[in-house]
Amino acid sequence: MSRLPPGTLMQRAAAGLAAACGTLMHGTYSRRLTVLTGSGDNGGDALYAAARLARRGAGVTAVLLNPERAHPGGLAALRRAGGRALTADTPADAKDADAAIANAHLVLDGIVGIGGTGGLRPAAAHLAHAAHQARASVVAVDLPSGIVADTGEVPGEAVRADATVTFGTYKPGLLIDPAAEHAGALRLIDIGLGPYLPDPELEALQHSDVAALLPTPSGESDKYRRGVVGVVAGSERYPGAAVLAVGGALRGGAGAVRYVGPGAAAVIARYPETLVSAGPPAKAGRVQAWVVGPGLGDDRAARQAVEQVLASDVPVLVDADGLRLADREQIRRRTSPTVLTPHAGEAAALLSADRADVEAARLAHVTRLAAAYDATVLLKGSTTLIAEQGRPVRVNPTGTAWLSTAGSGDVLSGLTGSLLAAGLAARDAASVGAYLHGLAGREAPVPFGAHELADRIPQVWRSVHPRT
Numbered sequence: 450m451s452r453l454p455p456g457t458l459m460q461r462a463a464a465g466l467a468a469a470c471g472t473l474m475h476g477t478y479s480r481r482l483t484v485l486t487g488s489g490d491n492g493g494d495a496l497y498a499a500a501r502l503a504r505r506g507a508g509v510t511a512v513l514l515n516p517e518r519a520h521p522g523g524l525a526a527l528r529r530a531g532g533r534a535l536t537a538d539t540p541a542d543a544k545d546a547d548a549a550i551a552n553a554h555l556v557l558d559g560i561v562g563i564g565g566t567g568g569l570r571p572a573a574a575h576l577a578h579a580a581h582q583a584r585a586s587v588v589a590v591d592l593p594s595g596i597v598a599d600t601g602e603v604p605g606e607a608v609r610a611d612a613t614v615t616f617g618t619y620k621p622g623l624l625i626d627p628a629a630e631h632a633g634a635l636r637l638i639d640i641g642l643g644p645y646l647p648d649p650e651l652e653a654l655q656h657s658d659v660a661a662l663l664p665t666p667s668g669e670s671d672k673y674r675r676g677v678v679g680v681v682a683g684s685e686r687y688p689g690a691a692v693l694a695v696g697g698a699l700r701g702g703a704g705a706v707r708y709v710g711p712g713a714a715a716v717i718a719r720y721p722e723t724l725v726s727a728g729p730p731a732k733a734g735r736v737q738a739w740v741v742g743p744g745l746g747d748d749r750a751a752r753q754a755v756e757q758v759l760a761s762d763v764p765v766l767v768d769a770d771g772l773r774l775a776d777r778e779q780i781r782r783r784t785s786p787t788v789l790t791p792h793a794g795e796a797a798a799l800l801s802a803d804r805a806d807v808e809a810a811r812l813a814h815v816t817r818l819a820a821a822y823d824a825t826v827l828l829k830g831s832t833t834l835i836a837e838q839g840r841p842v843r844v845n846p847t848g849t850a851w852l853s854t855a856g857s858g859d860v861l862s863g864l865t866g867s868l869l870a871a872g873l874a875a876r877d878a879a880s881v882g883a884y885l886h887g888l889a890g891r892e893a894p895v896p897f898g899a900h901e902l903a904d905r906i907p908q909v910w911r912s913v914h915p916r917t
């Protein structure tokens with residue numbers, strides 16, 4: 450801001466916002482636009498954008514939460530362009546304001562942006578509610594008012610937008626649930642901040658990032674060089690978990706999958722290429738990474754298997770029952786990489802916290818878990834996050850609610866363990882595993898069973914890396 454003439458950034462933001470709104474309304478002429486206007490610069494962006502749309506023929510009403518403090522330049526521009534302004538909480542205007550929201554084609558949420566704190570105050574919450582009830586599309590300016598931009602938390606009332614037009618960079622709250630659910634479709638407007646932004650606290654990998662990380666066999670490769678992944682999963686009671694984890698592991702790029710446990714017959718019946726061994730993990734022969742936990746049950750043999758795997762000096766992924774059975778001190782003492790893949794309930798148990806608190810504040814809890822266990826943590830759920838101490842957290846941009854199906858996590862752990870065995874660093878293996886798993890969920894015809902996810906992986910792998 451200090452390097453540019455005053456107002457330049459706001460004008461860039463408003464221009465981008467107006468263009469996006471024009472597209473969303475399929476034009477401007479005779480469209481009705483209502484602007485919910487707070488008293489900060491977020492309201493300024495909204496007013497300047499509305500002025501641009503009014504000049505192109507839109508009928509604009511601004512509903513001001515605090516007329517004395519509304520952005521003066523923005524309000525003047527809107528008035529010059531023929532827009533009208535109402536005051537939200539004066540009895541004379543309140544009815545007109547409600548009608549303007551109810552009858553709008555599009556409602557712009559310029560209540561608060563990155564300067565907001567806490568849930569919306571009552572007068573603002575009333576407007577947000579009215580917009581939600583109306584038929585209009587709701588476009589949030591920079592972010593849906595009421596969410597916490599830096600964390601994805603939603604501490605109280607918040608706007609529910611169909612689309613969010615955000616400026617300069619994505620904010621964590623636009624990518625992490627529960628706030629992300631309020632944001633709708635995202636559009637980023639470049640206002641020239643790029644060179645001035647600090648290192649990100651949150652990263653979302655894209656196709657090209659994932660393509661660059663995927664393991665590719667070379668002419669020199671053999672199954673051992675490509676990596677052998679050991680899978681300790683399944684039990685007499687849950688043989689299916691063994692099959693699903695092995696199914697994921699066979700599609701993760703390792704050269705071979707070694708299965709250890711009581712589900713060998715079921716595994717071989719489905720995947721004859723699996724190397725199986727009946728003894729404990731310590732006797733199973735060399736592997737480059739272990740996956741331990743899916744469907745393991747909790748008898749003595751299961752507990753012993755987890756202990757042996759954690760005692761190895763190769764990367765280990767611990768999932769499901771493994772998370773319950775693992776000795777916490779043993780996890781912390783490990784010198785090779787450890788990946789923990791809890792869902793919110795398991796994460797809560799690992800932190801002695803409440804599940805609801807984990808779901809409400811995913812970023813804070815995944816970060817705490819990574820620090821508490823000195824491990825790479827992949828927190829599954831409506832937003833999957835991957836944390837490792839000292840590195841930016843990664844948020845997985847793929848996935849669908851259909852992935853919350855039995856056995857889905859078993860496939861993910863096998864797939865991610867296989868990427869570990871193929872040589873990816875723990876954080877990369879977890880991010881790539883989640884990315885491919887999420888894509889498989891989007892591509893599979895719904896409703897699907899978890900085994901179909903494993904079958905989809907080669908197809909999504911090729912879609913990420915067409916030259917594979």
Ligand SMILES: NC(=O)C1=CN([C@@H]2O[C@H](COP(=O)(O)OP(=O)(O)OC[C@H]3O[C@@H](n4cnc5c(N)ncnc54)[C@H](OP(=O)(O)O)[C@@H]3O)[C@@H](O)[C@H]2O)[C@@H](O)CC1
Nearest residue numbers: 458459488489490491561562563564565566568569570591
């Ligand atoms: N930075 C940049 O480079 C650029 C930034 N730009 C834009 O500026 C925005 C940030 O503007 P900002 O800093 O003026 O704060 P903003 O978000 O408008 O909120 C402050 C106002 O909200 C109020 N308020 C607070 N909490 C509330 C609540 N719970 N419920 C209700 N009201 C609440 C608070 O009231 P007060 O506490 O003062 O009474 C104050 O009046 C940013 O998001 C982007 O849109 C662009 O122009 C491009 C360049």
Ligand SMILES: [K+]
Nearest residue numbers: 558561590594
């Ligand atoms: K907003």
